[in-house]
Amino acid sequence: MIEIKIFCKECKAENLVILSDLRTGSPPCKGCGAGLFFHRGIAGFVYVLSNPAMTGMVKIGSTTRSVDERVNELSSSTGVPISFVVEAYFESAQPQKDEEKVHIQLKLQRVEGKEFFRTDLETAIKTVRDVVGKEAIQGGKYFGANKEQGNMGLRCTKCGNVWTDSYIRSCPFCLAVTSYVVWDFPYR
Numbered sequence: 001m002i003e004i005k006i007f008c009k010e011c012k013a014e015n016l017v018i019l020s021d022l023r024t025g026s027p028p029c030k031g032c033g034a035g036l037f038f039h040r041g042i043a044g045f046v047y048v049l050s051n052p053a054m055t056g057m058v059k060i061g062s063t064t065r066s067v068d069e070r071v072n073e074l075s076s077s078t079g080v081p082i083s084f085v086v087e088a089y090f091e092s093a094q095p096q097k098d099e100e101k102v103h104i105q106l107k108l109q110r111v112e113g114k115e116f117f118r119t120d121l122e123t124a125i126k127t128v129r130d131v132v133g134k135e136a137i138q139g140g141k142y143f144g145a146n147k148e149q150g151n152m153g154l155r156c157t158k159c160g161n162v163w164t165d166s167y168i169r170s171c172p173f174c175l176a177v178t179s180y181v182v183w184d185f186p187y188r
Helices: 067-075 095-105 121-132
Strands: 002-007 014-019 044-050 058-063 085-092 152-156 180-184
Touching (some): 044 067, 044 095, 044 121, 058 121, 085 095, 095 121
Antiparallel strands (some): 002 014, 044 058, 152 180
């Protein structure tokens, strides 16, 4: 659970909001009833990692925590000479089941008994994307804003939220799917 103190935009009343991990909604202001913000719970993620010390292999796993937390945990092991690199990660409603499906699809490339696969990044990422049915949230060189586009970003026409990852086509804040516009912004 997360406890948030927030002031209402409408009536300026102070509100204390407690969020559970998987609840979705817009908590109302105790003063005027206006929605304070929108939040959405996420069950977990399926991730694709690489490691410069393990060329030709990728690690595909799942977590119900943050991907960064999981990567830091994996990279802190004394048996890993170099930190893992997040190549892509995908939101999943059933992260463990989706991970198992990916592992089954890539079983011929799997290092026996491990979450490592002898395959290229593109194959691994495409397999996870096909199983999860969503685009990657974030990742390495295969994802993110196109460097040739310059200072481009996306702005949601519904809520005004701004983001720069051109592969995220629905607003990360309000989840509107087609209500974004491309815009040029002065700072990176």
